[in-house]
Amino acid sequence: MSSRGFLVCADITGYTGYLSHSELEHATGTLADLLRLLLDHVQAPLRLSRVEGDAVISYALGGAGIQGQLVVDQLDDTYVAFRRALQQMVLNTSCRCNACANIGELDLKFVVHYGEFAVQRLGQQDELVGPEVNLLFRLAKNRVRQSLGLPGYVAFTAEALEALSLPGFRETLLAHVEDDPERGPVALRVRDMRPIWESQKDRAPVVIPAGEVVAERSRVVMGPPELVFTLLAEPATRTVFFEADAMDVDRLADGRIGPDAVYVCSHGDTVIRQTVIDWAPPHRCAFTNRIPGGMTMTGTFRLDPVLEGTRVTMTVGIPRGLKGSLIRPVMRRQMAKWFDRAFAALDRLVAERSSAA
Numbered sequence: 001m002s003s004r005g006f007l008v009c010a011d012i013t014g015y016t017g018y019l020s021h022s023e024l025e026h027a028t029g030t031l032a033d034l035l036r037l038l039l040d041h042v043q044a045p046l047r048l049s050r051v052e053g054d055a056v057i058s059y060a061l062g063g064a065g066i067q068g069q070l071v072v073d074q075l076d077d078t079y080v081a082f083r084r085a086l087q088q089m090v091l092n093t094s095c096r097c098n099a100c101a102n103i104g105e106l107d108l109k110f111v112v113h114y115g116e117f118a119v120q121r122l123g124q125q126d127e128l129v130g131p132e133v134n135l136l137f138r139l140a141k142n143r144v145r146q147s148l149g150l151p152g153y154v155a156f157t158a159e160a161l162e163a164l165s166l167p168g169f170r171e172t173l174l175a176h177v178e179d180d181p182e183r184g185p186v187a188l189r190v191r192d193m194r195p196i197w198e199s200q201k202d203r204a205p206v207v208i209p210a211g212e213v214v215a216e217r218s219r220v221v222m223g224p225p226e227l228v229f230t231l232l233a234e235p236a237t238r239t240v241f242f243e244a245d246a247m248d249v250d251r252l253a254d255g256r257i258g259p260d261a262v263y264v265c266s267h268g269d270t271v272i273r274q275t276v277i278d279w280a281p282p283h284r285c286a287f288t289n290r291i292p293g294g295m296t297m298t299g300t301f302r303l304d305p306v307l308e309g310t311r312v313t314m315t316v317g318i319p320r321g322l323k324g325s326l327i328r329p330v331m332r333r334q335m336a337k338w339f340d341r342a343f344a345a346l347d348r349l350v351a352e353r354s355s356a357a
Contacts, residue, residue: 002118005061006071006160007133008046009140010038010078013107013151015054030089030103037085038108041078044226044282045070050125055140059117059128068164069256070226073281075110075154076196082108083152083197107151108193111139114163135183142178144190150174152193161189166255206278206286208298208317214328215335218313219343223350225303228310229282231349232301233257240345243267243338263287295319312346314339 012034019027031054038056042048049057060071086103093100115132144155161170173189180186221228231237239247244265251262263274278286278300286300298317303310316335318328 002116002130003061004116005059005114006046006163007113007115007117007128007136008058008060008071008075009055009111009136010058011055011109011111011140012038013109013145014105018102018106030100033089034082034085034106037082038078041074041081043074044224046074047126049128057128057136059119059126062114062163069166070230070281071112072154072164072166072169072256073258073279075112076193076200077280079108079110079152079154079193080197080200084201087201109144109152110154111136111142111157112154112160113139113157114159135180135186138180138182139178139186139188142176142188144176144188147176148174148190148192150190150192150194152197154191154193155188156191158187158189168252169255172254205280205284206298206300208300208315212317214316214318214331215339216313216315217336217339217343218311220306220308220311221343221346221350222309223354225282225305225310227350227353228312228346229285229303231346231353232285233281235263237349238263239265240349241342243341244272291319312343314342 012031015031019031035051035054035056039048039051042056042058045060046058047060049059051057086106089100089103093103113132113136115130115135117128117130117133120127120129139155139157142155144153145151155176156164156173170189173191176188176190178186178188232241235247235249239245242265244267246266248264249257249261250264251260252258253261257276258279259276261276261279263276265272265274273290274287275290276285276287277298278284282303284300284302286298289297289299291297297319300313300315302313302315304313305311318331
């Protein structure tokens with residue numbers, strides 16, 4: 001039975017040259033560590049297919065209620081983790097062999113396509129079959145680095161960009177064409193990953209200090225993390241969750257929600273602006289609320305996969321600018337009631353979305 005979805009090839013740039021100019025024992029150990037990192041970062045919405053030499057093949061089925069941007073966000077997260085691992089390897093080694101000296105020459109590239117394919121379970125791996133899969137493999141051997149001078153990048157086919165449905169995202173990418181022996185010219189759009197590394201390498205999770213927590217609740221929701229995160233992020237479902245009359249999103253970055261994006265929540269005549277300050281789907285997000293009275297309040301969501309589904313932990317900090325400690329018990333009671341309603345709404349939304357999928 002065939003499916004439609006995203007096909008992703010993650011490939012270590014400079015692998016062949018690194019092996020040929022390095023001591024084999026040290027080189028293979030380094031590459032094994034990097035491949036393990038790539039395997040660890042094949043997380044929802046992506047699923048692992050197999051390892052092919054220095055490449056990791058994964059896929060994400062379409063039509064499962066997953067935001068297109070989660071695929072892009074997952075690639076960003078994987079690239080930053082890969083570059084951080086390289087950086088640590090360089091800093092931690094005192095060996096003077098070629099294998100250790102040349103670690104910094106490695107990088108990571110992705111090719112992303114969208115189309116029809118079949119999944120065959122062979123042993124412990126999912127084998128992907130079909131003409132679109134074959135095209136992905138051919139596009140992985142491309143001339144992007146020679147033409148654009150990018151060692152680390154993501155190359156999207158036109159079909160992948162259409163499936164992502166991110167307004168304005170295509171215009172931020174570089175144009176490139178590959179000559180395919182079977183399909184002729186194949187138009188690609190390429191994303192330089194160096195700016196992603198520079199902007200995210202020092203980013204740390206937002207955590208509300210224990211002394212500033214006014215309320216916290218943790219519960220297991222019967223759905224996978226990518227679905228739960230989507231429901232917490234989509235304006236339409238977030239409107240239900242936050243009991244708003246309407247909700248829009250301002251300050252999108254290339255069509256995506258992320259740090260500095262603003263949810264504009266309408267509650268009657270009151271408008272509350274929620275600014276995203278941490279964004280790591282499908283694991284966590286955080287935001288600040290500008291509430292009446294000139295105060296700001298921080299909230300965080302943490303999502304942890306468990307056997308039954310996803311453990312969702314919601315934490316709310318005491319509003320900045322609020323004086324006096326007597327108000328805290330009142331806020332705790334109010335937040336406890338909201339937690340009950342919010343989790344009930346989340347359970348209902350997960351059940352509805354799962355049934356529709």
